[in-house]
Amino acid sequence: MHLKGENLSFGYKKDHFILKDVDISLYSGEVLGLIGDSGSGKSTLCKILSGYENNYSGTVSLDGNKIPSGIYNPVQLIFQHPEKAVNPKWKMEAILNEGHVVSQDILDSFGIKKNWLNRWPNELSGGELQRFALARALGLETKFLIADEITTMVDAITQAQIWESILNMVEELNIGVLVVSHDKNLINKLCHDVLYLSDINTVNY
Amino acid sequence: MINNAEMNIEKKKEGEALLKIKDLSLSFSQYVSGLRQTELKVISNLSMEAYSGEILAVVGSSGSGKSLLAHAILGILPSNAKLFGKMEYNGLELTQERKEELRGKEIALIPQSVTYLDPLMRISDQAIGSVEKKDEGSMKKLQRKIFRKYDLEPDVDRMFPHELSGGMARRVLVSTALMNSSKLIIADEPTPGLDEKNLNGTMSHFRDMANKGCAVILITHDIEAALKISDKIAIFYAGTILEEANIEDFKNDGENLRHPYTRALWNALPQNKFQAIKGHQPMQDEIIDGCFFYERCSRRNELCSKGTPQLKKINEGLVRCNNAS
Numbered sequence: 302m303h304l305k306g307e308n309l310s311f312g313y314k315k316d317h318f319i320l321k322d323v324d325i326s327l328y329s330g331e332v333l334g335l336i337g338d339s340g341s342g343k344s345t346l347c348k349i350l351s352g353y354e355n356n357y358s359g360t361v362s363l364d365g366n367k368i369p370s371g372i373y374n375p376v377q378l379i380f381q382h383p384e385k386a387v388n389p390k391w392k393m394e395a396i397l398n399e400g401h402v403v404s405q406d407i408l409d410s411f412g413i414k415k416n417w418l419n420r421w422p423n424e425l426s427g428g429e430l431q432r433f434a435l436a437r438a439l440g441l442e443t444k445f446l447i448a449d450e451i452t453t454m455v456d457a458i459t460q461a462q463i464w465e466s467i468l469n470m471v472e473e474l475n476i477g478v479l480v481v482s483h484d485k486n487l488i489n490k491l492c493h494d495v496l497y498l499s500d501i502n503t504v505n506y
Numbered sequence: 507m508i509n510n511a512e513m514n515i516e517k518k519k520e521g522e523a524l525l526k527i528k529d530l531s532l533s534f535s536q537y538v539s540g541l542r543q544t545e546l547k548v549i550s551n552l553s554m555e556a557y558s559g560e561i562l563a564v565v566g567s568s569g570s571g572k573s574l575l576a577h578a579i580l581g582i583l584p585s586n587a588k589l590f591g592k593m594e595y596n597g598l599e600l601t602q603e604r605k606e607e608l609r610g611k612e613i614a615l616i617p618q619s620v621t622y623l624d625p626l627m628r629i630s631d632q633a634i635g636s637v638e639k640k641d642e643g644s645m646k647k648l649q650r651k652i653f654r655k656y657d658l659e660p661d662v663d664r665m666f667p668h669e670l671s672g673g674m675a676r677r678v679l680v681s682t683a684l685m686n687s688s689k690l691i692i693a694d695e696p697t698p699g700l701d702e703k704n705l706n707g708t709m710s711h712f713r714d715m716a717n718k719g720c721a722v723i724l725i726t727h728d729i730e731a732a733l734k735i736s737d738k739i740a741i742f743y744a745g746t747i748l749e750e751a752n753i754e755d756f757k758n759d760g761e762n763l764r765h766p767y768t769r770a771l772w773n774a775l776p777q778n779k780f781q782a783i784k785g786h787q788p789m790q791d792e793i794i795d796g797c798f799f800y801e802r803c804s805r806r807n808e809l810c811s812k813g814t815p816q817l818k819k820i821n822e823g824l825v826r827c828n829n830a831s
Contacts, residue, residue, distance in 0.1 A: 338673075
């Protein structure tokens, strides 16, 4: 499959663009890196691609078709701060299975222990919560994963564990991944290709 | 502003740590169900020393209690916290009263989260804080100067926190700590969300502060950034410091490192082997008798499961491991 963003522009104020005419393209099975200065619109671009932002101009398409809203979005976004992406008043089991029942295989590959399911979100560390966020996002219909600085807050060992799991899953399920990170070493290790988003939004490959 | 360098020549005693922490333990009492309470131990037997003119990086994964260490030094823990152990600042015991007196002046915190900013206050006002009318002009100038140093343009002064990007908010937080001439700066995760240019910039400012005579405690999970500027690195794991190593020890396959966990951490970096070891850090409510790293250690023996290993001095560094030599 082919996820494509064309002429994407976005701004909070009139004539003040955060993104201007950005083109991006991602295929199934591809791992693409995205690097940019802080404030250059990386997170905004991620939100647009995964359907969280509506007030943009340009088109986002999947195999040439518009991504329908109101049903399961095949493009899933993982946030930098998993603690903000879970309901603090729900236990982990409810959080995990909110959208669909996550299979045991996926839980195993992310190393999610059974007794974690009975905990509240504040009783787990960021790295552990991030595994839940990933497991929950990798449903059967997920075709693309947008990873917005997802291992910025965890230690190096957890980072290596999480990416090892993701890369295995991605290969198995033939999912395309956009890796947003400031860590050039990480991007070089993970990605086939890298995209630079600069302040004026010229995209270089 | 009082001149930083002058103050430090006056106060700095050679060879004496500015901040000494010995066998610090921290626990929280929690209600489990109904009126039943339990103790949750988050920091145990932690010892460290911070010297003027040096950067000590405390490196550990998020959620392992590093921030609580900072909060303990500043005396801003919640009321259900119990603190044991000894803390000394400038040769005198650091009591709660003394913490309250020193914080914001001699001891400054650069908080971890951008949510520490007041959402309803303009950025420049927060950076300046409350000052007397007559000082307002000079503080404003100082604030502008520091902001300029961090690439924060004049229009940022009038913005509200929600208008800033993650990296900009981070730079604002760093700037606020520079407003006062502090002697001990505790930076709690100052780097995530910064791009390389700003990361290097922020880091070099910490180096400057240390060179001027400040003691800097850099709490971070980013071992790579810590290696660039720190003098010593303390490895924080499951609520204690397993090893205090010098920067030069981090090279090649990590054969100079003293603790197996430090070595695993080094080898897990993407620029090194990107190799993950199995297992997780023990949870705070798990009661562990032996070494905290026992479950994941490749060199464990029977002794390791019984009792916390003693802190040993090896090769100019400290380590809590029975097998280190």
